[in-house]
Amino acid sequence: MADMKYVRAETLEEAVAFLSTHGLQTIILAGGTDVMVDVRSGELNKKILLDVSRLAALKKIEITDEGLCIGSGVTLTEINTSPLIKKHAPALQRCSCTFASRQIRNIATVGGNVAHASPCGDTIPPLVIHEAQAVVANQDGQREISMDAIASGAYHSCLAPGDLIVKFILKPRKVGFADFQKIGRRKALAVSRMSMAVMADKDETGNLSFIRFSLGACTPTPHRMDAVESFLMGQKPTHERLLQAGEILAEKMVEITGRRASIIYKEPAVQGLFMRILYPMVEWCAQ
Amino acid sequence: MEKEKIHIQFTLNGRDVSLDIPVKMTALQVIRDGVGLKGTKEGCGIGECGACTIEVNGKAINACLMFGVQLDGCDVITVEGLEKEGTLHPIQEKFLDHHGVQCGFCTPGVLMSTHALFKENPAPDDEDISNAVAGNLCRCTGYQQIFSSIKAAIPVNAVDDDSDMASRHDDKAMCQDSATERDTSMALNGTKKDKTEEAQHHG
């Protein structure tokens, strides 16, 4: 079995420069939890391993004029314990509570989770509702890619061989209501069969003044569900309205995926999880 | 085919270790085959069972999911590093006292997850414990005695636990085969449930 070469980048510039010449042959190693599985199976078979796991430039969590900036190398544990993220992107903090296992959270990175482009990636719905932009660097400079553009298909990111995600810029938001929930086949170490991220604010009368919602693990690429958001905006959420919004959500999902075998479960389940995650808003808005 | 070797240096259980390893070698292979410490186990190779859990820079990690080259410059602890000069670590003692070991294959991984947990949080509650160990699968124990072993090993508990042990062995109450004796006998459990609370619920 052909072995690999190992390169550890000392700076971001070094990493980008290296990728510009060797990108096609290179696997980027941030946390490694997805990379290792694919290397072991033979699915990922490239000549060079570029280790960016120690680049300080990729590890920052800070609020700047741009927004809430989360380095691509930030681990799920760091997301879990960050007061800034808990305050400004609570759904993202919530998803880190049920992500895989403690061992994996300790090294898996948000950048890796996004770049792997698994439809089931748990960080993705929260990033979507915060309208996150991935800041991607290559030899030509930096550009921003939105979350719904970064995956071109299931397990296919739109990233080119010379690209490296540097950070994510989220629109920070302190909201009155935020949650992330998932359905898995067991209560831990479970790939999401379905996930949802939501955040919302209400006005003085209890009508929703702000809402963002994203569905995960049900579509090949990430989606913010505007149709659902606009349906609920400006009104008090009631059980009846949530039922209707759930139906809209299910319709949208089926539009995107078509009627596959899993639809028998997912069509009702998406409405069910939707109700479960949003029902607490009914009481919250009635206060 | 010539394999490129990378030189890594790290601290393993307090000792300095130096190795030249191929890039594709996992951290698990480095520990088991490179260094020769067999305590860390391979249960699945893909991070789905936790049997290979080690502590790297104070954090519990699946060694099968790390490249060996990532160990460079790190402070690594494996199960062999828990005991000091022939004296078991309190976590190890409690697992023996509280019957947290059956086949033993998941045990090193569980011990390391526990060790890392206490490092981060010397006073974990029940949920902290289950969050820390959720990634360690066990097929033998059903986790209950693992849980009680960990609870007993919580640093502040470990000091007081010895007095408990003696009474646990003697007054094990059991259900007899006649209804009349039930009122005084009680379930053998010894973990989370408050026995007096149970007694009140009897019809």
Add this chain to the structure above:
Amino acid sequence: MKNQYHTVGKSVRRKGALDKVKGAPVFCADLELDDPLCLKAVRSRYPHALLKHIDVSKALNIKGVVAVFTAADIPGKNLMGIINKDQPLLAADKVRSLADPVALVAAETDEAAALGAAAVIVTYEELPVMFDPQEALAPGAPKIHKKGNLLIKRKIQKGDVDKAFDNAHVIIEKTYQTSAIEHTFLEPDAGVGYVDDDGTLVIHASTQNPHYDHKEVVTFLGVADETVRIIQAATGGAFGSKLDLNVQGFIGLALYHLKRPVRYVFTREESFLATSKRHPFVIHMKSGADIHGRVVVLKMRAVCNTGAYGSYGIAVASRAAVHGTGPYEIDNVDMACSAVYTNTPFCGAMRGFGAPQMALAHESQMDLLATALDMDPLTIRRVNGLKKGSITGTGQTITDSVGFNACLDGVSPYYKEAMDTWVAGSPSPFIKRGVGLGGMWYGIGNTGVQNPSTAKIEMDRKGRVTLFTGCADIGQGSTTVLAQIAGETLGLSADAIEMVVGDTRYTTNAGATSASRQTYISGNAVKDATDKLVNVLLTEAVNRLRVQKSYLKLSGGWVFDDRNPDKKVDFAWLAQRVLDRGGVLSWQGFFDPDTVPLDPETGEGAPYATYAFACQMACVEVDTLTGEVAVKKVVAAHDVGKAIHPENVIGQICGGVAMGVGFALMEEFVPGKTESMKDYHIPTMKDMPEIIPLIVEDAEPSGPFGAKGVGEPALIPTAPAIVNAIAHALGERIYHLPASLERVLEASIKAGHFNKL
């Protein structure tokens, strides 16, 4: 009841646990050898095909490959099987599943072995494939084995079933289905071997039955018994899978030809592919009850898919048929269980041998009957439960140790509280709470066949005791329990008993660690041997102390006069005297349960000498929106006869409940699709209910200190209790395990709960 024993009944520190917490290198994959060769099996490309030709030339040219073996290289008999011998070590003329090994590569490294395996060119002629037992049973179906596709049909008939149905007040007839299950022990199968200085082929194995392994290996190699030595290494769980050979035959073959150390460690993926699974069952059950809720008649037809080879299929079908009644006295029965060959990878022993699958059926039927009769589920089980003097479906009168009612007593207050208070307290409008019961019985030992155990105990001149047993400890703690039994008999602590376990050079056959038999059968063999040793010591002590034997007691290594404890003599003194006089301090023990084989037509017989009983109660919360189920609490009352080591018993109960939760909710092995632990889910700590274990001790007179067994009983009632609880929560029942997200949500929708407040 106060414990009158000094070690029996005490939860002493487990023997061997120290090694485990230290991470000592005691498992097969840990053992270091001198430059070992790595082995890798080449497995079939087709599920059913004739094997036309194997070309190993390319493989032999791969750098590092040392040898490639095929069936032609097997010097002895190329046939194995734990009950019926129908499985070749390496395929000779045909392959019957994708798991079938066709060739074996030995190479200097794992990578070279893998490359070598990929380079072996095999020519097949495809045959029609059958994955479904009904297909395989259809007239004219291609034969997978020469004898046809029906491995066995076990029948049990008693009374007049037709008449009884005619007179029944209520009849329930349903079909139940379970899926194939993977054992998922944490230690993937592994083994190492080397040739000893005296030419012995030594194999360290991850196994449940080293003596059986030995027999198969010497048969493959056509060599004398002494040529092969099997040593059971620490075995990281097994649950029935490591009863069949995993790598022992391959290692033996390589050692025989190459005379170099060899090693074979399965990846998890290979373990999933190549080792046995729990038989999936389809069970038709028709139960009739009278107006008082007494089940008077039962008709059962079950078909289980035994896959490509028999393995334990005969035992599974037999046990399933016997246990199909559940722990209930039913006068008229017509049961038949068929094990059918198909081209899926073979199924074999898995904790419970068909009883867990049957329990889904009989416990669901009990609840359905209860509903039809407007009876309480606990009451209907009391009405029907086996008691002392009851007659079973096979016509066996059980006279002792029938603790089912006591188990119901144990669960009863928890059941009342759950039904009166807990059920109504749902945390959310979308969560429905339910409570369910599951009862079970389980015959200890192999079904109606001899399965003896032997043991040897020895005392040396210094009075030190060593116990030799072929009983494989696979994590359940038998080594400790057997030491306790010997220790109790000798008046010593378990610590004082040196153990030699599972080494065919030194131990004798204790039978397999399966069928929950070791405490009862090996325990009795150990007691038998130890009693003999004690008798010798007491006889010598009488000489010395001039006291009648009946006044002598043993404790702490001394024999003393019970009336005057200062009058005593120590073991060392006694041992020396005995040996100097040419006496014997090495004694063999033997035990085989008192059974009568089942009649092949009527199933009449006494298949087991003793039965374990249990009742479990499960409290569940069903998410009516998503189909997720949380098991909040399980109360598990188990009649074990006598708990020799209570914490071990609790450990088995908790482990069994965990396995039951998995069986009920999340485990489903689909051959061809389930490849690794990413695809197969066993419960994590977060999936576990609070477990309240209740130990019931209805002493078994023929058991060592009254003990029976618990290993498999622990698991059997759990899934039925959970299924009954889900039915209680939703008012809609699930008949097909696992009660997965999909099935539960479907039930929620059907019952009209979905998305309703």
